[in-house]
Amino acid sequence: MYYADAAADNSVTAYDLSSGSRTVLCNMHVQELTLYQEKLYFTCTDGEKRTIYRMNLDGSDLESLASCEDLWYMTIYKDVIYYVNYENDQYAILSMKLDGTESRILRKYNASDLCIAEDKIFFAERDTRYLYSMNLDGSDVQQLNSTYSRCINYMNGQLYYYGSEENGRNVYSCDLNGNVTGKYTSGAKFLMLMEEELYYYDWDDVLHILPLNKKSEEENTSHGTNIVSYKQEDVLKPVRSYLASNWAGYTLDEGNITKQGNTWIILLSESGGSRQYQLIIDLTTGKITILCTTEDILPVSVYLYDTAPSVSPSAAQLSEEELNSIADTWYEQNYGPGGAWCFEYHDYDGNGTYEAFAVCGPVMGDGYDIDPYNILEAILYISSTGEITVIEKDVRDTDFCVENEIEKEYYIEYDGKGYYVPHFRSGGILWQPMYGVKDNKPYDTGISGHISLDNDGDLLYTPNSGIFMCPECNNHVEHKHILAYDETSGELKSAVKYPSGEIVN
Incomplete structure (x- = not known):
C-alpha cells in the first residue's frame, strides 16, 4: 500500500501488508498520490510552483513532468494526465502524455x-459548482445539472459528489x-470512492465509510441512516x-x-495488559471500528447491522415526541439553548408513516411561551x-419571526x-411559505x-404582495x-373558482 504519510511531512511511504514494515520512498511533501501502470505519480510544491512528478515503485528514477503556478485535481485516464491549472485565476483544464x-x-x-x-471529463464550474461534461479533447461542453458539486x-x-455547505453537504449520486x-x-x-465504499470526513473531521454495494438505495439506507433511531x-x-x-479478555x-x-466512542481495555483501544460506532453507516491507541496496529472493522436485532429500525415509526x-x-447542538417553536407531525405524503416540520429558534427567557412572535x-x-x-438555516433576524398563535393553521x-x-412576519408583513413531501x-x-x-374545502390563496391582476375582480364577478391541484404537472396552481364549480387557471 502506498500513501503520503502525514506524520512524516507527507513523505511517500510503502507499507507491506504481510510484514507490517514501512519504507519511505520519497521525502518530498506530496499530494494527489496516484498509482498507474507500476509508476507512482504525485504533485509537490516547489517554491512558488506546483509540479507533477513520477517515479518507480521503489522510489527510483524520480522525474518532473510539468509545473505551473498552482495545480490541482491531477488524474490519469487511458495513458493521459489531466489536471487543473489555477494560474492567473483561470482554472484551466489541461492534458498531457504520461512523460509530460x-x-x-x-x-x-x-x-x-x-x-x-x-x-x-466531468467537472464543476468554478464559480457556481454546477456539474458539466465534455469530450476528452475539450469539445462538446455541456451543463448537466444545476446542483452544487x-x-x-x-x-x-454513477457520479457521486457532495453539495453546498448551506444545504448540509449532502452526498448525491x-x-x-x-x-x-x-x-x-x-x-x-x-469524498472518495474505493471498492464500492464511500469514504468521507464529516464536520468534525471524523472518517466515515458508507457501503454502496447494496441491491438498492432503499436497502442501503435501511441499514444505514435508520440505525440512528436505535436506543x-x-x-x-x-x-x-x-x-x-x-475480543475475549477485553x-x-x-x-x-x-x-x-x-x-x-467507547474505551476498550485489555484485561491485565497494557493495550488500549477505542471502539468507534458510526450510527450513520452502522460500522464498528476498533482502533488501537497504544500501539501501531491496523484497525479492525465490522458492520453493526450484520449482528443487529432482527427488527429492522426502518420498520419502526418514531413517535411525535x-x-x-x-x-x-x-438546534441545541448547532446553536445553543432553544428548540422547535412550531412543530407539525402528520402523514404528509399519505404513505402510512408520519413526518414532521419544525421551526427552530432560541429560548427568549421567562414568558417566551406566551409571546406570539x-x-x-x-x-x-x-x-x-x-x-x-x-x-x-442561519436566517436569524430580530425582525423575522414565527407567529406562534395557537389558532393559526400550520398543517x-x-x-x-x-x-x-x-x-x-417580517416588518409587519405576513409571509407564508408552503412545503410538501414527495418520495419521503x-x-x-x-x-x-x-x-x-374555507368551509367548502377550497384552498384560498392570495400572493404575499396582495397585488395581482384578476379581470374578474375588476368586473365584480363572483369568484374566489x-x-x-394540476394533475398534468402534479403541482398546485393559482386558479379562479366560480360558484358553478368551474375552475380556471
Whole structure:
C-alpha cells in the first residue's frame, strides 16, 4: 500500500501488508498520490510552483513532468494526465502524455473537481459548482445539472459528489446525464470512492465509510441512516455479542461514551495488559471500528447491522415526541439553548408513516411561551426515521419571526395531500411559505402568500404582495382565488373558482 504519510511531512511511504514494515520512498511533501501502470505519480510544491512528478515503485528514477503556478485535481485516464491549472485565476483544464510532453489546454476558464470516466471529463464550474461534461479533447461542453458539486467521483455508471455547505453537504449520486438518482448522507467533505465504499470526513473531521454495494438505495439506507433511531441498549447488545466472540479478555467501558454527532466512542481495555483501544460506532453507516491507541496496529472493522436485532429500525415509526426531541437536539447542538417553536407531525405524503416540520429558534427567557412572535433561525424536516433535512438555516433576524398563535393553521390537507404552511412576519408583513413531501423528501412548492382552507374545502390563496391582476375582480364577478391541484404537472396552481364549480387557471 502506498500513501503520503502525514506524520512524516507527507513523505511517500510503502507499507507491506504481510510484514507490517514501512519504507519511505520519497521525502518530498506530496499530494494527489496516484498509482498507474507500476509508476507512482504525485504533485509537490516547489517554491512558488506546483509540479507533477513520477517515479518507480521503489522510489527510483524520480522525474518532473510539468509545473505551473498552482495545480490541482491531477488524474490519469487511458495513458493521459489531466489536471487543473489555477494560474492567473483561470482554472484551466489541461492534458498531457504520461512523460509530460504534448501539453494542451482543453478548457481555458473556471473548472475544478475533475473526474474522468466513460471517455468523458466531468467537472464543476468554478464559480457556481454546477456539474458539466465534455469530450476528452475539450469539445462538446455541456451543463448537466444545476446542483452544487464537489469532490466528484465515479463508480458503476454513477457520479457521486457532495453539495453546498448551506444545504448540509449532502452526498448525491447522478447518472452521466446529470439526473440525480440518490441522496446518501450529509455533512461530508473530501469524498472518495474505493471498492464500492464511500469514504468521507464529516464536520468534525471524523472518517466515515458508507457501503454502496447494496441491491438498492432503499436497502442501503435501511441499514444505514435508520440505525440512528436505535436506543443505546439496542446498539450495545450486538456490540457486546461481537466482542464476546472475537475480543475475549477485553473490557468495554460502557459508562464512558463520548458522542460526536452520530458517532460513539467507547474505551476498550485489555484485561491485565497494557493495550488500549477505542471502539468507534458510526450510527450513520452502522460500522464498528476498533482502533488501537497504544500501539501501531491496523484497525479492525465490522458492520453493526450484520449482528443487529432482527427488527429492522426502518420498520419502526418514531413517535411525535421522538421527532420533536430530534429537532430540539439538532438546534441545541448547532446553536445553543432553544428548540422547535412550531412543530407539525402528520402523514404528509399519505404513505402510512408520519413526518414532521419544525421551526427552530432560541429560548427568549421567562414568558417566551406566551409571546406570539419568536425568532426564526432554522426550518427542519424530520423523516419518520429521524433523518433531518435542513430547509432553511442561519436566517436569524430580530425582525423575522414565527407567529406562534395557537389558532393559526400550520398543517393543511388538500386533495389527499398534506402541506406545511408556517406563518412568519417580517416588518409587519405576513409571509407564508408552503412545503410538501414527495418520495419521503421535503420540497418547496414555490408558493408563498396568504393560504387557508374555507368551509367548502377550497384552498384560498392570495400572493404575499396582495397585488395581482384578476379581470374578474375588476368586473365584480363572483369568484374566489384558490390553489388547485394540476394533475398534468402534479403541482398546485393559482386558479379562479366560480360558484358553478368551474375552475380556471
